[in-house]
Amino acid sequence: MTRDLIEYDVLIIGAGPAGLAAAIRLRQLAAESGREISVCVLEKGAQIGTHILSGAVIDPVALDELLPDWRERGAPLQTEVTHDEMLWLTESRAIAAPHWSLPPQLDNRGLYTGSLGELCRWLGEQAEALGVELYPGFSAAAPCFDAQGALTGVITGDMGINAAGEQSARFTPGIEIRARYTLVAEGAGGSLTRELEAHYRLREGVGESHYGLGIKEVWRIPRARHRAGTVNHFLGWPLGRAAGGGGFLYHYGEDLVALGLITHFGYRDPQLSPFEEFQRFKTHPRIAALLEGGECLGYGARSINEGGLQSLPRLVFPGGALLGCAAGFLNMLRLKGTHTAMKSGLLAAEAVAAALGAGRRQDLLDDYPMAVAASWIGRELRDTRNVKPLLSRFGSFLGAALSGAEMWLLAAGLRMPWTLAHPAPARSRMAPAKPGSRRPALKPDGRLTFDRNSALMQANISHDHDQPIHLVRRNQPAEEARRLRRFGAPETRYCPAGVYELDGDTVRINSQNCLHCKACELNDPEHSLLWQAPEGGSGPQYVGM
Missing domain, CATH: 3.30.9.90 (D-Amino Acid Oxidase; Chain A, domain 2)
Structure with a gap:
């Protein structure tokens, strides 16, 4: 089957907060350096934001870093929490x-508090204004690898295959999209993430x-x-x-x-x-x-x-990295992941821009996991690493009480020296x-x-x-x-x-x-x-x- 081929410097899978933050930051860095960085974002939803769902109470710390004037720009995040x-x-x-x-x-x-879907729609507009190419309605159906095993991009899903698996009258083959680096930000439980974790053994020593x-x-x-x-x-x-x-x-x-x-x-x-x-x-x-x-x-x-921390896979592989909920950066204590997802996008973008500036092609983005660990993402996940194990072992009431006690000790400057392991995989x-x-x-x-x-x-x-x-x-x-x-x-x-x-x-x-x-x-x-x-x-x- 003949497929069209498109090439970019960076391909991002998923137009959620992590993927859009990475796209915006890459174009910001390109403008600052005077060096062109072509960026493409694939989104399986028909429009940006239509597959986004969250509570959502949003900590704006990462948005402040990415777009300090987001309030003046009219971001749809206008209700400040006053009673809790x-x-x-x-x-x-x-x-x-x-x-x-x-x-x-x-x-x-x-x-x-507000709609994360509306915020992502607005972030998509900011990304497009900076020259990011957004492709809603296109899913990443399969990864592509080179002879050395590095990820070179993805093939988008074919259109017009009927229920019997045959090509219908509206059949259109998927497109091969190649990139020097591919950032996977498709959210929790994504099918491409699953394939890459298995292919590169990203969960060895970590488990589910x-x-x-x-x-x-x-x-x-x-x-x-x-x-x-x-x-x-x-x-x-x-x-x-x-x-x-x-x-x-x-x-x-x-x-x-x-x-x-x-x-x-x-x-x-x-x-x-x-x-x-x-x-x-x-x-x-x-x-x-x-x-x-x-x-x-x-x-x-x-x-x-x-x-949380104990479940993070290796974040990088030849040719790309995992961002946001595809990696698992949600802070379980605060029940918040938008700010950590966006921050991971910023850090990954900076690692990719540095690699492109140095002329590297499809190497490991080792700067990215080190930056995550050194950032406030790493601090939040380390501070709250025992919350989920405590809830799993002791239930909502006692687990929450024990987690709260540990957080009060942390606030007093006393960090617990142990890291509790998760019980066996939850499904079992x-x-x-x-x-x-x-x-x-x-x-x-x-x-x-x-x-x-x-x-x-x-x-x-x-x-x-x-x-x-x-x-x-x-x-x-x-x-x-x-x-x-x-x-x-x-x-x-x-x-x-x-x-x-x-x-x-x-x-x-x-x-x-x-x-x-x-x-x-x-x-x-x-x-x-x-x-x-x-x-x-x-x-x-x-x-x-």
Whole structure:
């Protein structure tokens, strides 16, 4: 097959905060040095920002470094956090922790809340104005290597392959895009990242990362109840002891609230449904009273990195590097990764610019991991390295208390000398299924709580039904039958989009429902499912998430 070939100095996979920060910084450095650096950004979403989902409370520290005048430029990040609460939920009560009892690292006042998708759209505009070439609607289908094994770029996905794997009338072959350096910033659980980690053995001595699933809705509520700049985080009910995690609720913009539930993978009950627990979360008197009379405007989900320092792979390989959530820089204590993702983009851009300036081609970018370790990313991850292991071992209540105690000691200048190891890979902790349900299924009312199909209407999903299924089973039929008997098809419950549907003794895959959250690959107890990028432009079309 003949493919078009395009060459750049730098190719960036993913137009999230890490990839766009790297692109902007590269063009800034090119202008400062007077040396041309051609930069291309591939984004699988139909538009910049349509696949971006985050809570989001954003620390602007990296944005201040990248674009110090972002406020004057009109960045869509305008709601400053003025009121911050941590609450423990029982089924009927919400008990607020005294603010003075929380370690200083958890203080969100002075940060900003809003839509990360809107911020990425704006960052894309800044990148384009600097001469970055943005290509939304193009997925990275396969890596390309030279004879020495260095990454030389990617091939974008073919368009117009039908469900039978044949070329349709609208077939267009993918393009080979070559670059002197390729920066991978495709987010948590990306398929290209998986291939590169295996090819270059980037996880040798590290093991698997740890993940959780974040489910989010955006609501417009009655103005009388809206408190712009108010941030609430919740522990306890409804997950309780069944799973680690907690909820969030942020007031921002014009009468908008973002609310969601994060469920840590590693729970034991294969019948647990994070989607149902999120819907149940909204029935708490504190939440339901706020949302009464409001309107749900958006729904979505994504997996997040939770492993921190102990789960970081090697960041560089011949011809490229991993950035942002593709590497796993999320600060688990603060539940924030936008600022670390953007900072990693800045540092990678500076390492690439130095390599290009020195005339190097597809060498290891050794300056990049050293810069990460020496930066405030490294400091944050070192400071919070024990948070996730403590939560995994002791649960939300005791784990949070122990983490808080360690953070207070750190604030007093006493750093713990030990680094706790993560338990075994989270997926391996899932227990065999037992008859019956952990709790009665929630009956949605269509106003406050919804079923999956109704929720998906708010995600604006767009998939061409006549394309190959992008969700791949690794098991042979006998292995799959055994897995179903043992675990009872947990993917039919943990998938927040109803992609997997039990049909007798088999599981039907409704791939057109896919939100690209990657939970099926990251949470399956036998790693029997693989997520691959579908045709470019497919998936959710998030607005304001």
